[in-house]
Amino acid sequence: MARKPARAATRAPATNGRRPNDDIGEEVRLKLYHSQFRIRQAEQRAYDLFLQNLVKGTSHLSLGQEAIAAGFGCAMKKGDHTFCTYRGHAHTLARGVPVEKVLGELMQRDNGLMRGKGGSMHLTSAEHGVMGSYAIIGAHLPIACGAALRAQYKGDKDVTVCFFGDGTTNIGAFHEALNFAAIWKLPVVFVCENNYYMEYTPIGDITAVPSPAGDRASAYGLPKIVIDGNDADAVYRAAQEAFAKARAGDGPSLIECLTYRHSGHSRADPGAYRPKGELERWKKDRDPINIYRERMKQFGITQADVERVEAEVNHEVESATEACKAAPNPPMDILFTDVYADGGWAWRN
Amino acid sequence: MAELTYREAVARGIAQEMTRDPDVIFFGEDVGKAGGVFKSTVGLYDQFGPRRVRDCPISEQAILGAAMGAAMTGLKPIAEIMFSDFFAVCFDYIANEFPKSRYMSNGQLKCPLVVRTANGAGSRFGAQHSQSVENWAMMIPGLKVVAPSTPRDVIGLLAAAVRDPDPVIFFEHKSLYPMKGEVPDGEIVDTLGTAKILRPGKDATILALALMVPRALEAADRLKAEHGIDAEVVDVRSLVPLDTQTIMGSVGRTHRLFTVEENPRLCGWGAEIVSIVADEAFYDLDGPPVRITTPHIPLPAADALEDAVLPTVERIAETVRRSLQS
Ligand SMILES: Cc1ncc(C[n+]2csc(CCOP(=O)(O)OP(=O)(O)O)c2C)c(N)n1
Numbered sequence: 001m002a003r004k005p006a007r008a009a010t011r012a013p014a015t016n017g018r019r020p021n022d023d024i025g026e027e028v029r030l031k032l033y034h035s036q037f038r039i040r041q042a043e044q045r046a047y048d049l050f051l052q053n054l055v056k057g058t059s060h061l062s063l064g065q066e067a068i069a070a071g072f073g074c075a076m077k078k079g080d081h082t083f084c085t086y087r088g089h090a091h092t093l094a095r096g097v098p099v100e101k102v103l104g105e106l107m108q109r110d111n112g113l114m115r116g117k118g119g120s121m122h123l124t125s126a127e128h129g130v131m132g133s134y135a136i137i138g139a140h141l142p143i144a145c146g147a148a149l150r151a152q153y154k155g156d157k158d159v160t161v162c163f164f165g166d167g168t169t170n171i172g173a174f175h176e177a178l179n180f181a182a183i184w185k186l187p188v189v190f191v192c193e194n195n196y197y198m199e200y201t202p203i204g205d206i207t208a209v210p211s212p213a214g215d216r217a218s219a220y221g222l223p224k225i226v227i228d229g230n231d232a233d234a235v236y237r238a239a240q241e242a243f244a245k246a247r248a249g250d251g252p253s254l255i256e257c258l259t260y261r262h263s264g265h266s267r268a269d270p271g272a273y274r275p276k277g278e279l280e281r282w283k284k285d286r287d288p289i290n291i292y293r294e295r296m297k298q299f300g301i302t303q304a305d306v307e308r309v310e311a312e313v314n315h316e317v318e319s320a321t322e323a324c325k326a327a328p329n330p331p332m333d334i335l336f337t338d339v340y341a342d343g344g345w346a347w348r349n
Numbered sequence: 350m351a352e353l354t355y356r357e358a359v360a361r362g363i364a365q366e367m368t369r370d371p372d373v374i375f376f377g378e379d380v381g382k383a384g385g386v387f388k389s390t391v392g393l394y395d396q397f398g399p400r401r402v403r404d405c406p407i408s409e410q411a412i413l414g415a416a417m418g419a420a421m422t423g424l425k426p427i428a429e430i431m432f433s434d435f436f437a438v439c440f441d442y443i444a445n446e447f448p449k450s451r452y453m454s455n456g457q458l459k460c461p462l463v464v465r466t467a468n469g470a471g472s473r474f475g476a477q478h479s480q481s482v483e484n485w486a487m488m489i490p491g492l493k494v495v496a497p498s499t500p501r502d503v504i505g506l507l508a509a510a511v512r513d514p515d516p517v518i519f520f521e522h523k524s525l526y527p528m529k530g531e532v533p534d535g536e537i538v539d540t541l542g543t544a545k546i547l548r549p550g551k552d553a554t555i556l557a558l559a560l561m562v563p564r565a566l567e568a569a570d571r572l573k574a575e576h577g578i579d580a581e582v583v584d585v586r587s588l589v590p591l592d593t594q595t596i597m598g599s600v601g602r603t604h605r606l607f608t609v610e611e612n613p614r615l616c617g618w619g620a621e622i623v624s625i626v627a628d629e630a631f632y633d634l635d636g637p638p639v640r641i642t643t644p645h646i647p648l649p650a651a652d653a654l655e656d657a658v659l660p661t662v663e664r665i666a667e668t669v670r671r672s673l674q675s
Contacts, residue, residue: 081422114455124454131421132450132458136441142411143446146418146426153374153400153424160418173441176411183406338456339491341514347490348591348625349542 021233026301028074030309032232033292035070038313039090040289042099045317046089046106050267054325055106059120060087064230064262067288068193069094071235072161075243079158081129081147083140086121088133091163095128100320109327116330117338138168141177141190148181148188148252159246160188161239166256167198169212175219178254182220185251189242192254193229195261200273213256222254229257230288233295260286350533356526358500359389359465362507363427365536367397370425373511376403377412377429377465386431387467387526409435413442413464417516420462421450425511433468433482433520440485447516448491463510463517468496469560469611470659471524476647479655481611483558486518487588487618493541494588496520498562500530502586505539513541522559542590546599550581553605553669556596556622558585561609561660568665576670580607588618596622597630604635607669609660614645641668 024032043063049055062069073094076082084091089102097113105112106120113125121135131147134140144162151158168174169192181188192213196203209215214226225242228234235257242253260282264271271279296306339345353361367373375393377385381404384391394402405412409430416428430436436443443464450458470479486494493515497503503521510517547562548569557565562584572578581599585592600606606626608619623638643658 083418114453114457117455118453122453124457126454126457131418132454134446136445139410139414139441139446142408142414142442143418143421145411146415146420147422148418149374149415150419150422150424153419173410173414176406176408177414179406180408180411180415184403334455338451340493341451341459341461343456345490347589348593 021237024233024236026299028236029296029299029301030305031074032070032236033296033306034309034313035073035094036066036232036289036292037310038099038316039066039069039093041313041317042093042102043089045321046103047263049103049107049321055120056108057119058266058268059106060266061263062087062090062261064282064287065193065195065259066090067232067235067292068191068229068257068259069163071232072191072239075236075239076129076161077158079129079156081131081144081158081160083131083144083147083160083162084123084133085140085164086133086135087165088123088163089120092123092125092130092133095125095130097125097128097130098320099316100323101125103320104324104327107324108330109324110330111324111327115334117334138164138171138173140164141168141173142180144188144190145177145180145186148186149184151187152184157247158187159243161191162188163191163193165198166192166194166196166203166207166212168192169216170207178216178220178222178252181252182222185249187246187249188252189239189246190252190254192256193259194256195259197261197265199265200269211256213254217254220254222252225253226256226258229259230286230291232288232292350531352529353500353532354526355500355503355521355528355530356387356389358503358532359507359521360392361532362504363390363393364396365504366427366508366511367393367401369536370511372423373425373427374401374403374419375427375429376405376415378405378407378431380404380429385429387523389521389526390429409439410442413439414446416462416464417442417446417460420460420516421458425461427463427465427511430464430466432478433466434477434480436466436482436485443486443492443518444489448489452491459514460516461514463507463519465519465521467523468520469522469524470648470655471560473650473652473655475650479648483520483588484612484617487621491516492589493517494520495541495586496522496559496588497586498522498525498559498584500528501532501537502539504532505537506541506586508536508538509541512538517541520559524560528563541587542592544586544592544595545584546581546595547584548580548582550579551603552578553580553607553673554596554599554603555580555582555607555609555665555669556585556619557582557609558588558618559611561611564660564662565609565665567662568669571662571666572669576674578670578673580669591622593625597626600626600630601633604633605673606634606638607641607665607672608638609641609665611659612642614642617642636672639668639672641665
């Protein structure tokens with residue numbers, strides 16, 4: 001079967017004189033840029049550290065998909081919960097977790113988020129509302145429903161955001177979770193990052209509908225929402241709308257964000273299965289960082305402001321790298337801790 | 350003191366905990382308005398309402414996943430999986446999610462929930478609705494595993510499970526639901542990891558769980574009456590944490606060990622206990638430890654066939670007698 005064309009890549013930007021999302025404002029725009037640029041730099045650094053064999057195990061970068069994590073991250077409030085996948089560096093950083101904590105975990109050092117007990121696929125920072133990264137496809141969608149159920153039960157106004165890929169829409173847990181959330185009107189926002197590939201297989205080759213999430217929304221009584229996932233303004237706006245709906249007690253949303261990953265699926269993957277020219281086109285026309293730099297210019301944000309943001313990010317990534325290189329390996333005494341709530345691992349008296 | 354059935358004890362145990370703690374919620378398939386397919390949750394919906402007692406779609410993954418998410422963020426959910434065989438449909442949560450989140454997050458996340466389920470044979474349901482699967486849970490680090498044999502213990506252990514800060518898998522035995530037993534009035538709260546010596550004896554230790562407990566007790570009576578053999582019967586009650594102290598103490602007095610399991614032969618909890626005793630108390634033993642199990646086959650449906658594979662009173666008594674008198 002022929003691959004579906006990468007629609008977002010060919011979509012023309014809005015140029016009819018009106019400026020969409022004008023009201024987002026300079027402050028939020030700078031935040032959105034900061035978040036995207038920070039994710040980009042941190043992940044690029046993670047890649048460099050692989051090459052030096054300082055990042056161990058596997059790792060899944062989301063270079064090219066930064067606008068989604070940044071857009072949702074900026075719309076989320078303290079107390080909201082994030083559930084993400086093995087490709088969760090971006091979502092974790094977007095909640096404000098220090099770069100050092102993330103890189104430290106990727107490098108499996110004692111200064112990492114979980115002191116090396118979780119690894120890159122399980123980034124967790126409960127204090128930032130990052131309630132774990134889940135490496136079993138789809139597992140976290142039902143779990144996110146549970147967090148949302150708690151908010152609803154307690155009458156709290158926090159929302160739960162659950163990120164996952166296009167491939168995830170074909171697993172049973174996706175459908176169970178969507179139905180669960182819909183019947184109970186849970187305050188949860190499901191965010192499908194459609195990067196056009198499952199692992200190595202184009203999603204169009206193995207999915208019965210063209211929009212893997214959007215086309216299924218109606219099966220759960222939800223509107224079809226498919227947005228440009230490389231435009232942080234569009235993402236931020238969609239996030240705000242979904243959050244308002246959730247906080248008002250009007251139930252879940254399913255948002256499909258069209259995007260593209262620049263890197264391979266994981267560390268081991270050079271991405272050779274992609275048609276020639278596809279990656280180059282996305283990088284040239286639809287790189288979220290470039291799009292956003294251009295956007296800021298249109299909205300009169302000064303070069304000096306942009307450079308200030310970039311310098312701040314570069315400094316954080318640089319000092320995080322140094323701190324991680326200097327950090328010790330985890331000590332052996334954490335090996336047998338936290339299997340059970342008493343802190344230990346004893347299964348007998 | 351009142352006489353309750355095991356199924357009534359389930360509802361009373363849940364009600365006890367829901368009354369005590371407003372963060373306890375309960376959900377599963379047909380558990381609310383219908384009162385449960387085994388009628389073990391009758392009355393809860395009327396007492397606590399649809400906000401706290403929820404009927405779920407046939408979505409085992411969503412049921413366990415939602416229980417986990419709610420537990421992680423502050424509630425104390427009790428989730429029901431109708432038949433324990435269906436654990437296979439949602440095993441990711443049991444094997445990968447509940448038990449690992451605390452460890453993987455280096456203690457940042459918690460998962461204080463209870464999964465209740467109807468386990469075991471005796472209802473002629475065949476191989477996909479009759480299994481004893483407590484071993485599936487026992488083998489996973491991070492879970493706690495409980496299986497009561499009396500109405501009183503249902504309440505006490507369920508309370509302990511709900512109050513426990515770790516994920517607990519709670520196996521009810523479907524053939525025990527109609528069984529009656531004395532239950533004291535007022536709140537009952539047990540401690541996990543406490544085996545109970547139900548019948549003291551000096552000649553042999555018989556370890557049993559759930560439905561095998563009443564059978565072991567009857568076998569012990571028979572051994573005494575017919576052969577003058579004085580067997581001690583220990584209800585293991587909780588596989589994790591495992592009360593090895595009580596078990597070793599018993600073996601230290603009787604010097605002979607028998608385990609009675611409903612599971613298929615391979616890799617049962619009895620094998621684990623035998624191995625622990627062999628490792629740590631070998632010189633207490635006067636003879637080889639003996640496992641009494643079902644054969645390593647799927648469970649048949651027909652009553653004569655099903656009866657033939659589960660350990661019976663007869664088989665337990667005979668196995669102990671032959672072993673002691675050989
Ligand atoms: C249950 C399960 N099946 C298969 C895998 C192996 N696997 C890891 S990532 C992946 C692809 C997921 O694709 P998608 O949901 O589109 O997410 P993306 O990687 O694009 O972010 C697969 C099949 C897994 N981790 N879990």
